[in-house]
Amino acid sequence: MTKIEKIVLSYSGGLDTSIILKWLQETYGCEVVTFTADLGQGEELEPARAKAEMSGVKDIRIVDLREEFVRDFVFPMLRANALYEGQYLLGSSIARPLIAKHLVGIAREVDADAVAHGATGKGNDQIRFELAVNALDPSIRVIAPWRQWTIRSRMQLLEYAEKHRILVPSDKRGEAPFSIDANLLHTSTEGKILENPAEVAPDHVYQRTVDPIDAPDAPEIITIGFERGDPISVNGKAVTPAALLTKLNGLGGRHGVGRLDLVENRFIGMKSRGIYETPGGTILLAAHRGIESITLDRAAAHLKDEIMPRYAELIYNGFWFAPEREMLQALIDHSQAFVSGEVTLRLYKGSASVISRASPCSLYSADLVTFEESAIAFDHHDAEGFIRLNGLRLRSLAARNGR
Numbered sequence: 001m002t003k004i005e006k007i008v009l010s011y012s013g014g015l016d017t018s019i020i021l022k023w024l025q026e027t028y029g030c031e032v033v034t035f036t037a038d039l040g041q042g043e044e045l046e047p048a049r050a051k052a053e054m055s056g057v058k059d060i061r062i063v064d065l066r067e068e069f070v071r072d073f074v075f076p077m078l079r080a081n082a083l084y085e086g087q088y089l090l091g092s093s094i095a096r097p098l099i100a101k102h103l104v105g106i107a108r109e110v111d112a113d114a115v116a117h118g119a120t121g122k123g124n125d126q127i128r129f130e131l132a133v134n135a136l137d138p139s140i141r142v143i144a145p146w147r148q149w150t151i152r153s154r155m156q157l158l159e160y161a162e163k164h165r166i167l168v169p170s171d172k173r174g175e176a177p178f179s180i181d182a183n184l185l186h187t188s189t190e191g192k193i194l195e196n197p198a199e200v201a202p203d204h205v206y207q208r209t210v211d212p213i214d215a216p217d218a219p220e221i222i223t224i225g226f227e228r229g230d231p232i233s234v235n236g237k238a239v240t241p242a243a244l245l246t247k248l249n250g251l252g253g254r255h256g257v258g259r260l261d262l263v264e265n266r267f268i269g270m271k272s273r274g275i276y277e278t279p280g281g282t283i284l285l286a287a288h289r290g291i292e293s294i295t296l297d298r299a300a301a302h303l304k305d306e307i308m309p310r311y312a313e314l315i316y317n318g319f320w321f322a323p324e325r326e327m328l329q330a331l332i333d334h335s336q337a338f339v340s341g342e343v344t345l346r347l348y349k350g351s352a353s354v355i356s357r358a359s360p361c362s363l364y365s366a367d368l369v370t371f372e373e374s375a376i377a378f379d380h381h382d383a384e385g386f387i388r389l390n391g392l393r394l395r396s397l398a399a400r401n402g403r
Helices: 013-027 047-056 065-078 095-111 127-138 152-162 240-252 277-297 298-316 323-335 382-400
Strands: 006-010 032-037 060-064 114-116 141-143 178-183 186-192 221-225 232-233 259-265 271-277 341-348 349-360
Touching: 006 095, 006 152, 013 032, 013 152, 032 047, 032 095, 047 060, 060 152, 065 240, 065 277, 065 323, 095 114, 095 127, 127 141, 141 271, 186 221, 221 277, 232 240, 232 277, 240 277, 240 382, 277 298, 277 341, 277 349, 298 323
Parallel strands: 006 032, 006 114, 032 060, 114 141
Antiparallel strands: 178 186, 186 271, 221 232, 221 341, 259 271, 341 349
16 A cells, blocks of 8 residues: 555544554654544643644644534534434534544645544444545545554553553543543533443533433523524524524523433444433424424425434434435425524423424414414315315225225
8 A cells, every 4th residue: 555644633632542643653654633623522622732742743733613513514404303213413423524524624735645533443433434534535545543553452552651651641540431522512421330221320420411300490481593494593692503502502501401311223233322411402403393393384394204314314324425415405404494483492400392483484373273263264064075085095994804
């Protein structure tokens, strides 16, 4: 294979990617460019720059992607009301194609031969990163150290760090910590006691949400404005996509909204258990379904519900840049032309409940559904023919079956 002259590494500055950085430098003997994405993970990112500098990195990229993440990835996904296996709001899954997009972009800019990531061979993220790179630029090689090196245990990882004088924080030296992923949409926690699905998750696992039992005893009422399927305001105040999600994370977290203890089916073939916190996303899902309930035609709404599991599975499995996901997105986006208006919700003890909705594009007609005298003529006898026609095949079946 051709010699690699330059690599762009997806770099967090944590223990794993710090070791991977050194391993790449040693193994390939080439320049490594580090790329750290700010997705609203809530961590100070400058230490990543300092660690990269200590490792001799000359080209260090730290890019604020919060607005792009929410606007171009989270919001399109929310238009579909996407839930993987009926529960998971895809917080990790939806971040990977964005990171891969910028990895490829930087690789092209600096004329790198390869990109590298720190995902393990057991998880979903390796698939998501690499399928995205395949779709965006198949000429770029992908290096996955966890599938290549001889390190097979946490002890060996720490020994490598000690040998190469890589700083190991004190909290990383003992028992393996939880595996945590965080961005503006969610936090996920895996590992340790959570690997046994029969064990109750300890309270300290939760980072963004209070226990619903300890949430305020008084509910909080909020209103979210929508335009063409996307949220644009909170309590009448227009905000940017990232600021809106940040605001809802704070509101939802205070009321214990968005907790999920899930055993899911990974694409690679195994089951895993994770604790997810998605306060803002949970509120937005409820609100979006609320505004759709009065603005979408019945058949359109039901079609969206039918394709949603397929759409969610494509994102979970790493096919964001695949043509089938883009085709479904076009259908979903077309359905949102009149999904505009306001939804009011009650946040209380872990729940986000829609309590009212209004839209200038509403299909709801009080005159049609009222039990009182209506200004719109509706002949109740019309229902008789409707029922007889729909019952025709049932009567035919009953006659044949001797009922």
